Amino acid sequence: MEDLHPKSAGLATDLEFFKLLTGSFQRLVGKPLVPSEQGPDWLYRAAPFVVLAHNTDPDPLFVYANIAAQTRFGYTWDEFTKLPSRLSAEAPDRQERQRLLDAVARQGYIADYRGLRVTKSGKHFWVENGIVWQLVDEHGRTSGQAATFSSWTDV
Template sequence: MSLADDPRFFALLTGSFLRLVGRPLVSALDLGPAWLYESAPFAVLAHDTSADPLFVYANRAAQRAFGYSWDEFVGMPSRLSAEAPEQAGRQRLLDAVARDGFVTGYASIRVAKNGRRFPIAEGIVWQLIDEDGRVRGQAATFPLPA
């Protein structure tokens, strides 16, 4: 089973979001992992805790925004989602998330697979913390650019 439809990973994403941000990531309890992956009208991405974090999850909305398939996204260093000039700001963001648990209102320029640059705004980045308090990575969500 991939993380795309893994109920435990869905619980990690949504549970961490609720505990840290204080509101649900998905609005209805019957919206499960398949809905978040296939149909959510917003992007959700997650990376692991590696020294050079690797993407472990990208829903279809994120795949469309960045132009990568699941197989291309998963395992890719998350730093590659930003161009070199944006990477220092990205690292400051990730450090703030590690320190504070989450950051809201994040805005930046990202780069798609084909080199197209696109803005993200009103992003939320949060720590993925399991029920035992272990940090499992970080995740981000943002509305799709118009």
């Protein structure tokens, strides 16, 4: 798969992107991201957990943010998919975030992640028990990284 381009609003419910998200999660983490009877529309619109993904640009941009992510961070799809992913953390927390992403690149995924994030309105929250993984297709090509979490603590 070629590098992902955030201008594609079609990624929200795109079947190939859904297969990349869920397939790489299954291969790396060893469990399903979504129930087997659910598809891309459910993950985008109805999933009770946050899923975000960014591409492999030098300053990665978000290419996917489900409705749960949009609600948690306060950005619309259009705003999210123009946003460098580093801006999900404030400047003092970006080094820690980058260390996490570097570790994910080396190891494939990180589970039980906890990190401080910031919403569009400037409110802070701790991601609790997050999983961050490489978006790697079945041929070993990397297209970015993704994260999921279902619990957080407002600061």
